[in-house]
Amino acid sequence: DADVTQTPRNRITKTGKRIMLECSQTKGHDRMYWYRQDPGLGLRLIYYSFDVKDINKGEISDGYSVSRQAQAKFSLSLESAIPNQTALYFCATSDGGQGVGQPQHFGDGTRLSIL
């Protein structure tokens, strides 16, 4: 089983719909992240959470919200989807701690298309 699991893997929906993307992890990491990836733009951070009670906006949080339901679960919501939110979405996790830190580990992504 994957350490970082994203659901759904693919989703097609219409403008104005509410969408939730789920992420769960079995790595026991305290930090979780949501990114979107667009062709030619690389990975951009939407939201991040250092623990259940700590949620922060990333570079491109407008139009998105998140919920950290438990240490292992971090969901991303689009309250009213719009076509320019069509992208590949990744969830990632990392261990906290001091020093130089640990690498982030990514899920397989959710491909979201908004018509």
Add this chain to the structure above:
Amino acid sequence: EDKVVQSPLSLVVHEGDTVTLNCSYEVTNFRSLLWYKQEKKAPTFLFMLTSSGIEKKSGRLSSILDKKELFSILNITATQTGDSAVYLCAVRLDFGGSQGNLIFGKGTKLSVKP
């Protein structure tokens, strides 16, 4: 503004060639630099570099960091078709509430032809 710039954006080589991918950065507080390989799905971690001049090596892949000139290179020797992927460079920040966050470059798409 923090930024990470990778070059080239795309590269086509033949099996057996050696390639060098570049990553330069400008960030306010540097903690470490990471390289990832992305095939069709999740980016997978390759290396994390924190100190200048110390090469990290894994099989045919190696990487080195120059903190004075603010860049890193990723070398792949004797390339194989399985090396075809997008290679992502990311810099980890080290300040305030963003501590630990990654700033990604746009990636280099490597295509290795048989």
